[in-house]
Amino acid sequence: MTNGNENFTSELLHWYKQHGRNLPWRNTKDAYAIWLSEIILQQTRIAQGTDYWYRFMERYPDVETLAKATEDEVLRLWQGLGYYSRARNLLKAARQITELGHFPTTAAEISKLKGVGPYTSAAIGSLAFNLPMAAVDGNVYRVLSRYFGINIPINTTEGKHTFQALAQSLLPPNEAGTFNQAMMDFGAIQCTPASPACPQCPLAESCTAYRKGLVGQLPVKLRNLKIxxxxxxxxxxxxxxxxxxxxxxxxxxxxxxxxxxxxxxxxxxxxxxxxxxxxxxxxxxxxxxxxxxxxxxxxxxxxxxxxxxxxxxxxxxxxxxxxxxxxxxxxxxxxxx
Ligand code: SF4
Structure with missing residues (x-):
């Protein structure tokens, strides 16, 4: 890690200690509970998702119980959350896990679960099994492009590779899960899309976008033009x-x-x-x-x-x-x- 990178990571973790959100699935290493939260939060705000996470944990406290449920039962409990393919995949993945005999513990295995893409697999791997995997989503693109002043469009292959590699290089040893959560909260609370709280930001002094007045212009996204x-x-x-x-x-x-x-x-x-x-x-x-x-x-x-x-x-x-x-x-x- 370079000095600039170290500075970013340590300031971020420091901020997280003070401002990180206390969410129920953050107080456990239970991969099932963590996986459930990640699937629910894929397209749902935390305030709404938390309620559903409790409901699911109560009705299906472990993956075996969930695997035995019918699709109708799961869909009924999911009702109101939208994007119902998530619920169907949740059930299919629960059955994959029970067939496997244990919750998958490697990146390759986790990503084979139905409904689990690269972000979710990195989040589960880092949080439940301490795997050194950076979970890169919109929050991460935004924070990193601003802090490091990177104007490569985030929706290009080059952009995806660049930000994934950068996030990976910023991971603190043995604390990938904490880093991923910190990035998520920092992007959601501090470095928000429309009105980042730059004057109060502990990273402001070394933030390239803030110093150069480019905050509003980053991240760059290529418009998907349909011809x-x-x-x-x-x-x-x-x-x-x-x-x-x-x-x-x-x-x-x-x-x-x-x-x-x-x-x-x-x-x-x-x-x-x-x-x-x-x-x-x-x-x-x-x-x-x-x-x-x-x-x-x-x-x-x-x-x-x-x-x-x-x-x-x-x-x-x-x-x-x-x-x-x-x-x-x-x-x-x-x-x-
Ligand atoms: S100074 Fe502003 S743009 Fe830079 S990291 Fe902080 S909140 Fe984000």
């Missing part, structure tokens, strides 16, 4: 030197810009259409969307009936109207045709 694919069919309707255009409406891309006749049904015009395909499958990439466009030209002698929002303008005037780049591309191709 939407769209298929545009543009029809350039020409009639005696005029072209039909309309203005794009609110609530979509290119609001207020002008474009020729557009159909977004996703299909090309029928083969019987007198329109001529000028260019097909033109790819246009936007931040959140990819558009595949077909450009058609339709020469008419009589103006066809169009929806009300279309107007006819001189083709030569189209230049002075605001247009999306995709439409400019179309005009360029038309000019070259």
């Amino acid at each position: 939407r694919e769209r298929h545009f069919t543009y029809l350039y309707i020409r009639c005696h030197g005029e072209v039909a255009i309309h203005r794009r409406k609110k609530g979509d891309i290119w609001q207020g810009l002008w474009e020729p006749f557009l159909s977004e049904a996703g299909s090309a015009l029928s083969c019987n259409s007198p329109a001529k395909l000028i260019r097909g499958n033109v790819k246009h990439v936007l931040t959140h969307q990819v558009i595949y466009a077909d450009f058609y030209l339709l020469n008419m002698n009589v103006k066809p009936a169009l929806p009300d929002d279309y107007i006819w303008i001189k083709e030569t005037d189209f230049d002075s109207y605001g247009k999306p780049r995709l439409v400019e591309k179309m005009l360029q191709i038309l000019a070259e045709d």
Whole structure:
């Protein structure tokens, strides 16, 4: 451990001694009781979860009793907690444990239990069996990214590896469980997402984000952008030197810009259409969307009936109207045709 790391860990443990929460499953080394608390707290606040933990411990005081319960009974007791797959997995895992004959004691075995992911397995391993495993969740990402000033996005593979390795390197010898609990409480009470209590924080002096004024910017998370694919069919309707255009409406891309006749049904015009395909499958990439466009030209002698929002303008005037780049591309191709 480097000096900075040692400083972090010792200050954190010191803070935990004074401010750590006294929770019932923290006063036991019973792996069953600890596992139960971890599953309940996966998607539940401590205040609500504590009540359920007592109920389960009372009804099913050990894993053998739980393994004998029916799924209906467990679901009924779980009622109100939500995310019911947790309850079903709880029962399946209880049966796995009884089949095994004892609560698993190694990281590999613990992580084979139904409903137990890397965080939960590290939490159980460190708390019940003193395994040197850092349990890394949102609290840990937040605290470490701020304290060490790390701006690698936490929802990337690189981010996950970086924070896992850093947390692991901070573990004090023989006190992984205490460290994990301290991180959890510190993130929940002191270094909170929206309003961390920095001026009162014992780590403030050495906290990179606080010193550099970056607290509000860390941790960094990449937005999960879903790219939407769209298929545009543009029809350039020409009639005696005029072209039909309309203005794009609110609530979509290119609001207020002008474009020729557009159909977004996703299909090309029928083969019987007198329109001529000028260019097909033109790819246009936007931040959140990819558009595949077909450009058609339709020469008419009589103006066809169009929806009300279309107007006819001189083709030569189209230049002075605001247009999306995709439409400019179309005009360029038309000019070259
Ligand atoms: S100073 Fe603020 S940002 Fe830094 S660890 Fe403390 S609470 Fe978190």
